[in-house]
Amino acid sequence: MPSRRDVLTHLVCETAGEGAASNPAYALLGRPESTAPWDGDPVTLQQYDSVSMPQTPNGSMMLAYINRSLRNSEGKLAWTSGSSAPTILVAPALALAPTVLVDNWQGNNLTLTNISVGSDTPIGVEAFGPGIGPTPETLPIGPPGVQIAAGQAAQGATTGGYMQLGFQQEDGNPAMFGFIGGPAGSDGNNAYVIAINSPLGNSGPGTPNPAPPGYFATSAGNAWSYELKWPSSVLYVANFGAATLVPPSMIAATMPTITLIRL
Incomplete structure (x- = not known):
């Protein structure tokens, strides 16, 4: 029996189209929150909304995310980078503070998608690292x-x-x-x-x-x-x-x- 991750990957993977950053092998289906490249600024993703950063820093980057739902609804955020399969992050319901992910995506692109089951589960995301966002x-x-x-x-x-x-x-x-x-x-x-x-x-x-x-x-x-x-x-x-x-x-x-x- 295929794993839950295998099923998800099968459902959401498609061959990257022309112009896709770093030619990723997978792209999560979803409505883009914005057509502009994401530079880490704070944004709230509704269900199935996505943001994409064309190039991450070639070093550590800090990503914070929080479930903004006022109900007891678990949220899920998926990220892909380069040709990687989706990685799923849980955004706990009624959290007191953001959850943080520190990683080095080695200059590859990064796409985040809200794949929460509940339609009333917006997720706020924000990222910082040298070379993205505001001039220090x-x-x-x-x-x-x-x-x-x-x-x-x-x-x-x-x-x-x-x-x-x-x-x-x-x-x-x-x-x-x-x-x-x-x-x-x-x-x-x-x-x-x-x-x-x-x-x-x-x-x-x-x-x-x-x-x-x-x-x-x-x-x-x-x-x-x-x-x-x-x-x-x-x-x-x-x-x-x-x-x-x-x-x-x-x-x-x-x-x-x-x-x-x-x-």
Whole structure:
């Protein structure tokens, strides 16, 4: 008996047409949310809607997604890249925070499709990585740091010595950040996603609780820092924000502050 994945692949696979990015062998059926190439900006996909990024960064990229349904309806998001078969991601119902996927698609195209069974199960998606999205602001070394709005990014550099990367959201509203830099881990990625003022509480390094899937750490407080000693390299920081992926009642009213200092 064929597996559920085999059946899905048979149902949704078709030969890529002319102009398909990277000549993918599969394309999930669905109504495009937009004919414009997706650059990672926050967008809500209705059932069977798709977005396509023609070329992902040749390195780690951070993808966040959340089930926006107000009902107890499980959501599913499928992604394909290059000639890969569909990979299915579950978007839990009534989630308190976005689910995060960090991966390296090695410069291939990426298509996301909402394949939820329920027609009332929209899924919000957003992605960050060097080379996509907004032009980063400069992240200086030393206080007072820089403030970046939701959906924006900053870029600086590590110097090879001991440093501290800090995040603060003083108004108490949830905020979610990602940063990319330093040596790659065993999985080939060097991206980290954290959340402060998080309804998920305290998790990750320095706590007894493992971080949720995709996250490096979460904090119930309004500040969090990471002490590092990386070789001299580029450091990329993104503000996923709260307004883009969580209910309007949780919109951050003030911009967070990001600092990079030498220790």
